[in-house]
Amino acid sequence: MGNPINAQGARSPLIPHVKSTVAVASGKGGVGKSTVAANLAIALSSTGAQVGLMDTDVYGPSVPMLMGGNNVPHVVEGKLEPPVEYGVKIISMAYFLPKDEAVIWRGPMLHKTIQQFLGEVRWGALDYLIMDLPPGTGDIQLSLSQTIPLSGAVIVSTPQDLALTVASKAIAMFQKLNVPILGVVENMSYYLCPKCGHREEIFGHGGARAAAEKLGFPFLGEIPLDVNVRVQSDCGKPVALDGSTPYGKAFQEVANAVAKQVDAAGSKVDEGIQIE
Ligand SMILES: Nc1ncnc2c1ncn2[C@@H]1O[C@H](COP(=O)(O)OP(=O)(O)OP(=O)(O)O)[C@@H](O)[C@H]1O
């Protein structure tokens, strides 16, 4: 614990007081990356950690909406002071775009935005900076991995084969970029009927665990498919705010598993590097 460097062995000068940076990614759209990123940030924060949440999906930013969107950033001494929602510091392109306006940018502009979201935001001292990534294996993923040393990536997948195949592509991309894979989360894992308690495995179940084990990565947990997760996300009150529900508990377990993997990635570096 308390390791001040991230998995790749150096803090970034852009965010010198951030201990670990965790990208939440998937190969495929709509599998719940943003939902997992927001709830992970809240669950980590509820353990007393200092947490930031960076929405790197400049084309479809959704983090402020998920996190309540009550506050906006302000400029303080020439830098952006990120708004705080539920104890988590947030930055997103959504704060800077007129509503319903689309971003049509090429790689260099995306790269510049990522750099600004890191270096020109007053993140201060953080234990975790969680990054919600857009779907796929494109410019943002590349830009992020090249701009700062990431502690690791959390891969979100639904249980069906197709999603898992695409998730493997995201894993392969991060490996090529030398970003450690912290593990795989299975979202929309099973459906629990709120009326009768019957468990229905709509997309199959356990596929992500099996795939993680086969590929040799940790399995970080499973999140049920539950209408409350969607409804509470839509009204800006992520379910992890209440750890007593089955889905709140599921996110807390994922957060504990992620924290453990971040620590393990840090200690691997510790073995090889002398910290002053
Ligand atoms: N476990 C869940 N139970 C019920 N609904 C869920 C669950 N996880 C996500 N959702 C819903 O599924 C939809 C897609 O989720 P989300 O926006 O988090 O996916 P995403 O992977 O970030 O999508 P994109 O690729 O477009 O960024 C949202 O409406 C969200 O509320």
Ligand SMILES: [Mg+2]
């Ligand atoms: Mg998203």
